[in-house]
Amino acid sequence: MLHDVVVVGAGPVGSTLALALAAGGVDVTVLDGRAAGEAGRSDRSLALSLGARLILERIGVWNLLSVAPQGLTPIVRIDISQAGGFGQMVLAAEEHGIPALGYVVSYRALQAALDAALLREGVSVQHGVEVAAVRGTSAHAVVELKEGAAPVEAPIVAPISARLAAVADGTGETIASIARRRLDYGQVALVAKVWPSTPHRGLAFERFTSHGPVALLPDQDRYGLVWTATPDRARELLALDESAFLAGLARHFGTRAGTFTRVADRRMFPLVLEFAAEPARARCVALGNAAQTLHPVAGQGFNVGLRDAWELAHVVLDSPRDEIGAPAMLRRYSRSRRADRVSGIAFTHALVRLFGSDLPFVRWPRGLALTLLDAVPPAKRAFTHAMLFGVR
Ligand SMILES: Cc1cc2nc3c(=O)[nH]c(=O)nc-3n(C[C@H](O)[C@H](O)[C@H](O)COP(=O)(O)OP(=O)(O)OC[C@H]3O[C@@H](n4cnc5c(N)ncnc54)[C@H](O)[C@@H]3O)c2cc1C
Numbered sequence: 001m002l003h004d005v006v007v008v009g010a011g012p013v014g015s016t017l018a019l020a021l022a023a024g025g026v027d028v029t030v031l032d033g034r035a036a037g038e039a040g041r042s043d044r045s046l047a048l049s050l051g052a053r054l055i056l057e058r059i060g061v062w063n064l065l066s067v068a069p070q071g072l073t074p075i076v077r078i079d080i081s082q083a084g085g086f087g088q089m090v091l092a093a094e095e096h097g098i099p100a101l102g103y104v105v106s107y108r109a110l111q112a113a114l115d116a117a118l119l120r121e122g123v124s125v126q127h128g129v130e131v132a133a134v135r136g137t138s139a140h141a142v143v144e145l146k147e148g149a150a151p152v153e154a155p156i157v158a159p160i161s162a163r164l165a166a167v168a169d170g171t172g173e174t175i176a177s178i179a180r181r182r183l184d185y186g187q188v189a190l191v192a193k194v195w196p197s198t199p200h201r202g203l204a205f206e207r208f209t210s211h212g213p214v215a216l217l218p219d220q221d222r223y224g225l226v227w228t229a230t231p232d233r234a235r236e237l238l239a240l241d242e243s244a245f246l247a248g249l250a251r252h253f254g255t256r257a258g259t260f261t262r263v264a265d266r267r268m269f270p271l272v273l274e275f276a277a278e279p280a281r282a283r284c285v286a287l288g289n290a291a292q293t294l295h296p297v298a299g300q301g302f303n304v305g306l307r308d309a310w311e312l313a314h315v316v317l318d319s320p321r322d323e324i325g326a327p328a329m330l331r332r333y334s335r336s337r338r339a340d341r342v343s344g345i346a347f348t349h350a351l352v353r354l355f356g357s358d359l360p361f362v363r364w365p366r367g368l369a370l371t372l373l374d375a376v377p378p379a380k381r382a383f384t385h386a387m388l389f390g391v392r
Helices: 014-023 050-058 064-066 107-120 231-239 242-253 300-317 327-355 360-375 378-391
Strands: 002-008 028-031 045-049 073-075 076-083 088-092 102-106 124-126 131-136 141-145 158-166 182-196 203-209 212-219 222-230 261-276 284-286
Touching: 002 284, 014 028, 014 045, 014 050, 014 064, 014 107, 028 050, 045 050, 045 300, 045 378, 050 064, 050 102, 050 300, 064 107, 073 212, 076 212, 076 360, 088 360, 088 378, 102 107, 102 124, 102 212, 107 124, 107 182, 124 360, 131 158, 182 212, 182 231, 203 327, 212 242, 222 231, 222 242, 222 261, 231 261, 242 261, 261 327, 284 378, 300 327, 360 378
Parallel strands: 002 028, 002 158, 028 124, 076 203, 158 284
Antiparallel strands: 045 102, 073 102, 076 088, 131 141, 141 158, 182 222, 182 261, 203 212, 212 222
16 A cells, blocks of 8 residues: 555654644554653653744644643743853843743653644554664655564554655654764753742743853743753763752852752753755655754754644645655755755754853853844844744
8 A cells, every 4th residue: 555655753743744744635654663652752841932833733732732731831031141251132022022932841741742633633643663764766665664563463564655754753763865964062961850949930041151051941830951061070960969969050050040949850862963964865754853953952953843844744735646755846845944954953053162162252252142132123033033933
């Protein structure tokens, strides 16, 4: 049987694509190695842009999230500053006449809402099915499963063929034909939940320090912390008891967010930039983290991935059935995503390089850049727009 589209990975990006395609009447089937009801990744606080909200509204997931117990926390202000230097910028929702600059949601809550929407819409999702490799020929894409991948109680006929394979496996590992470039930042992100002594009132922080950026995202009654550090320093921080960790955070971050009373769920992730220069080839498209894995400094990764999914769904829905996965369709998709992907990658990388450096001759222009961005309304508007919707 030849499907229109097979989606590899029912994470947030693959699920969004599948929902958008199914709503347009496309024959789509989704495969994921995780068991039904589990999340493919450890939990983390994700900052969703306003553009992400619009997409999630259109696929009927926003409503589910707004009533979920661990639902959405609005970000009403973002305070951007650097430690040990002048310069500060504050982005405020009211300056733009909008209720929130973005929203924070836990990865698990988002995944649960997407799973519920897939079930409600009757989209074919095969859980517990590990994909080994995705290949493309001129006629169709072929998805091969790992030995014994399908559960005994729900065997599936493999390999699976489709006009188009959309790979959203989070790493791009299943698709060897789409080459990825890799840059290791030599740093890790230590993530944790931290509780402030006073309510956060929707205020998020991005603070650039000599050891790299630190972000605090308001998430329910606490903050989601992303602390960039060397692997050795992060291991030390993970080993500290609660009060020593909180004292270390207070020293490192300063007092802008007040004091912290509790920490939980400390973990670390390696920080790399990986991206496919060309995300579509021979009946296959890589999207989401499979197409670009970004440093979490600006909270852009998932937002860019969501726009990949939305745009791909549109290009597929605008194509006659026979053209799905054809070279002209793939070229249209790649072209339509180029500017947003390149700027998401460049913007995040530049922030890491410019704001992660402690050289005095960088600190001064960096302070000036923050001050100017804050003081010059058109520049600030353009910056805010890029943060909220991406670059078009
Ligand atoms: C510390 C940290 C903080 C972050 N904060 C933010 C933020 O604030 N805002 C933001 O926009 N982004 C953020 N990100 C990035 C965000 O987490 C990712 O962009 C997002 O999870 C990517 O979604 P995805 O669906 O592409 O991949 P994933 O979330 O990795 O999902 C991949 C899915 O594919 C499945 N899968 C994998 N391999 C196979 C296989 N072989 N066979 C079958 N199924 C498979 C997995 O089970 C999983 O369900 C952050 C990342 C980190 C590390």
